[in-house]
Amino acid sequence: xxxxxxxxxxxxxxxxVPHVHGDPARRRMPRLRAWRGVVLVLAGAYFLLPxxxxxxxxxxxxxxxxxxxxxxAIPHQTGFMAAFYLSLRLAAVTTVLTMVLMVPTATYVxxxxxxxxxxxxxxxxLPIVIPPIVLILGVLHAAPLxxxxxxxxxxxxxxxxxxxxxxxxxxxxxxxxDLKTLVEASRSLGGKWISTLRHVILPNLRxxxxxxxxxxxxxxxxxxxxxxxxxxxxxxxxxxxFSQLDAHIATAVSMLSLIGTWVLLTVIVSVxxxxxxxxxxxxxxx
Amino acid sequence: xTFDETATFGQGFTxxxxxxxxxxxxxxxxxxxxxVRPTLAMAPFVIYTFLGLGIPTAAVVELAFRSQSGKLTLGxxxxxxxxxxxxxxxxxxxxxxxxxxxxxxxxxxxxxxIQTSRSGLLRRLxxxxxxxxxxxxxxxxxxIFIATLGSTGFLTAWLxxxxxxxxxxxxxxxxxxxxxxxxxxFQIPLMVLVITPAxxxxxxxxxxxxxxLGASSLSYWRTVGVPVLLPSVLGGMLLLFGSGFAAYATAxxxxxxxxxxxxxxIGEVLNGNVISGQENIGYALGFGMLVVLSITMILYGLVRRxxxxxxx
Numbered sequence: 161x162x163x164x165x166x167x168x169x170x171x172x173x174x175x176x177v178p179h180v181h182g183d184p185a186r187r188r189m190p191r192l193r194a195w196r197g198v199v200l201v202l203a204g205a206y207f208l209l210p211x212x213x214x215x216x217x218x219x220x221x222x223x224x225x226x227x228x229x230x231x232x233a234i235p236h237q238t239g240f241m242a243a244f245y246l247s248l249r250l251a252a253v254t255t256v257l258t259m260v261l262m263v264p265t266a267t268y269v270x271x272x273x274x275x276x277x278x279x280x281x282x283x284x285x286l287p288i289v290i291p292p293i294v295l296i297l298g299v300l301h302a303a304p305l306x307x308x309x310x311x312x313x314x315x316x317x318x319x320x321x322x323x324x325x326x327x328x329x330x331x332x333x334x335x336x337x338d339l340k341t342l343v344e345a346s347r348s349l350g351g352k353w354i355s356t357l358r359h360v361i362l363p364n365l366r367x368x369x370x371x372x373x374x375x376x377x378x379x380x381x382x383x384x385x386x387x388x389x390x391x392x393x394x395x396x397x398x399x400x401x402f403s404q405l406d407a408h409i410a411t412a413v414s415m416l417s418l419i420g421t422w423v424l425l426t427v428i429v430s431v432x433x434x435x436x437x438x439x440x441x442x443x444x445x446x
Numbered sequence: 447x448t449f450d451e452t453a454t455f456g457q458g459f460t461x462x463x464x465x466x467x468x469x470x471x472x473x474x475x476x477x478x479x480x481x482v483r484p485t486l487a488m489a490p491f492v493i494y495t496f497l498g499l500g501i502p503t504a505a506v507v508e509l510a511f512r513s514q515s516g517k518l519t520l521g522x523x524x525x526x527x528x529x530x531x532x533x534x535x536x537x538x539x540x541x542x543x544x545x546x547x548x549x550x551x552x553x554x555x556x557x558x559x560i561q562t563s564r565s566g567l568l569r570r571l572x573x574x575x576x577x578x579x580x581x582x583x584x585x586x587x588x589x590i591f592i593a594t595l596g597s598t599g600f601l602t603a604w605l606x607x608x609x610x611x612x613x614x615x616x617x618x619x620x621x622x623x624x625x626x627x628x629x630x631x632f633q634i635p636l637m638v639l640v641i642t643p644a645x646x647x648x649x650x651x652x653x654x655x656x657x658x659l660g661a662s663s664l665s666y667w668r669t670v671g672v673p674v675l676l677p678s679v680l681g682g683m684l685l686l687f688g689s690g691f692a693a694y695a696t697a698x699x700x701x702x703x704x705x706x707x708x709x710x711x712i713g714e715v716l717n718g719n720v721i722s723g724q725e726n727i728g729y730a731l732g733f734g735m736l737v738v739l740s741i742t743m744i745l746y747g748l749v750r751r752x753x754x755x756x757x758x
Contacts, residue, residue, distance in 0.1 A: 199559045203552075203634075207579070210631065213600050214590035265491040273484055283495055285746075288685060289739045290503060291692030293709045294732040297716065298502025301509065320498040325577075332643075375577050384584040384695040385709075389716050400585045400699065407589065414586035418578065425574040 211415075218412035230408040231416070237409060243398035246311060250394065251380040253315040255373050258322050263369070266330040267361055270339055277331075284327040287320050295320065296386045311392050318380050326372040333368025370428050378421045503736070509726055510733035522730035530706060531727075535734060538691055538708040541622065545629040546686035552630070553637025554679055560638070561645050573642070576635035583632050584695030591628050591700070595619050620701050628700055629693065633686050640685055644678035677752040684746040688739055708735055 221227040234240060269276045287295075299317055300308065307313050342364065346356040362369070384396040393401070395417065403410035513519040525531065560572045594601045597613055605611055618624055648671060656666040694709035703710055708731055715728030 196559045196562075199555050203556050203559075206634075207575075207631070209601060210590040210594045213593035214586075216600065217589070217593045261490055261494055265488065268484075268487045273488070276488065280491075282747075283499075285743075286495075286499060289688045289743050289746075290499065291688075291694070291709065291732075291735055291739070293692065293694045293712050294506055294735055295499070295502055297712065297728060297732050298505040299498075300716075302501045302505045316498060319494070323495075371577075375581070378578055378581050382581050382583070382586070385713075388695075389713065396584055396586070396695075403585060403589065410585075411589045411593070414589065418582060418586065422575055422578045425577060426571060429570055429574055 211418075214411055214415045214418075217408060218415050220408060222408070230406070230412040233409055234413055234416075237402065237406075239393065239398055239402070240413070243393050243395050246392065247381055247395040250311065250315050250318065251377045253312055254318040254322065254380050255376050257315065258319050258326050258376055259369065259373070261319065262323070262326050262330055263362070263365070264357070266327060266334060267339070267357070270331075270334040271343060280327060280331075284323045288324050292321060292383075292385045293389070296389050300390065314383075314387055314390055314392060314394070315380075317386055318376075318383065321383070321386075322372075322376045322379055325375055329368045329372040329375075330365065333365045337364045367429075371425065374421065374425045374428060378425075381417055381421070506729050506732040507736065509729035512726060512729075514724075514726060522726050523733070525724070525727055526730045526734055531708075531711060531731065534706045534708045534711050534731075535738070537622070537706050538735075539738065541625060541629070541707065542687045542691035544626055545633050545690035546683045548626070549630045549633035550637050550679065550683035550686055553634045553682070554641055554675075556634060557638045557641045557645055561642060572638065576638040579635040580632050580639055583693060585699045587628060587631060587696050588699040591619065591624075591631070595624075595627070620704060622705050625697050625700060625705055628696060629690055632693075632696075633690060636689055637682050637686060640682040641675075641678060644675060644682075647678075648674060677749050680749045681746055684742050684749065687742050691735065691739065691742075 218230055219226060219228060221229055266280070269280055295317065299313070303313055307316075339361070342360050343356055346360045351360070381395055383394070384400065387394040388397045388400070395413070399410045399413055402413075510522055511518055511520070513521060526535075556572075560569055563569060591599075593599050595612070595617075596602065596619055602611060602613060606614075619627075652670055652674075653666060656670055661669070692709060694713060697705065697707050698710050698713060703714075712728050712731050712735075715725065715731070
């Protein structure tokens, strides 16, 4: 399911999520603190126990003993490399298409057509309410034959699925910078539009673009509904098919892709945060 | 605003002053260009969403009203409001309702707890984990839950060691209730993602002001916190409704079709498991989903308008 990704990265740029400074109140209310502990423990248990189960299952052999055979065997399985390669290609094409489509559009709307933001808000929320399964019904019916024969039809559809959170991420990124001043400065120094976009806007949107990119990749690497109904063996479809042969290996693949994406996203957000902090310190001495 | 005169967007085309061109003509051309520039800049997005979202949706709606031979009919629609298809809709709506309210409330508490935490690392880990887990589903999710709470899962084994095996108390992971438990795994993170910005809009100054005026924590929440957050929370829950209503892969792989849900029925039609002559039933089911979701969407729009009025 596509998700709305809010200003994960942007909040970090601005110096962290706004803290609720209820500290005196919190001291007065030890009950609230205990309650927070309970929430964290319960949520931790609900989210981490299945992850633990998945990891444990990935590192077990058929008789239940600890083994790395499943992880080591992944690349040698029939069809794995083809499926992985197909998913990577789809992810690359989807990401490039989405950014080329959305970065200029979102920037232009912020700069020149603020009234259109409501329209964009509305249109980009539609892919959340139009179920992928209904969308693929229509896409398979409406797409011309030559396009239906190509796996990249999926990429075209994934761009739509990625719209909600890519737009929201970019929108938050654009709201956080003084776009108008930056663009006017660049233009009055003689910068052309293309170079303004490349040297002024893109660097300032780096955090937003990075997190949007990683989440687009996560979406493409995990999308099953459309790929299976369009009859292409992408990574999730392969996992599904292969699970009937060896569930350990199939689980190992899905755990690796989940944890890999999470670590990548966290690293990007953290690196970006420390970089923006450095920049702020440098400009602060002026 | 000197750049306004030459600004073009994206396409990178400008109108060079052709040598010897007469000026009025040039000015007229520029004026014309300035008029169509917003249209040109918005064109790629509008065309793409029209082709990728508008046409497919329109195709589904149109085919819902066509018989196999292409004649206009209401037959498909009357079929999907009866019998097993009607049951599918009832189950799906119930499932979506439960997995929007419950994870909505839990996600709100979780987001609040995380946001007021002092650990920046925890906040970052949860923010990124929410982004990843909200997109996690299908066979992968099914697997880790079978390994956890399946009849031979490790948690089941632990619990049965203390004589609390849930399967002995009527629990079944592959039932409707099991689907609810599994869906929360991506619904709660989705709620955390949606509601975190709204929690950020809850200004610390309001709480301080309330305290200075002698308000207790309870009356702060009753008179300030809840009214401010309520529209966003309801908006988030409506999104969860859409997400739970649409989820296909997770329910399909978990229950193998034993729980009747609309997305699974559409999948069966697409995979050819349908009586011949009823292929357009799939489009009618899709249309039915769109109707249910449009109602959700209208509610969301109303609620959102209220939320933005409050947070201004």
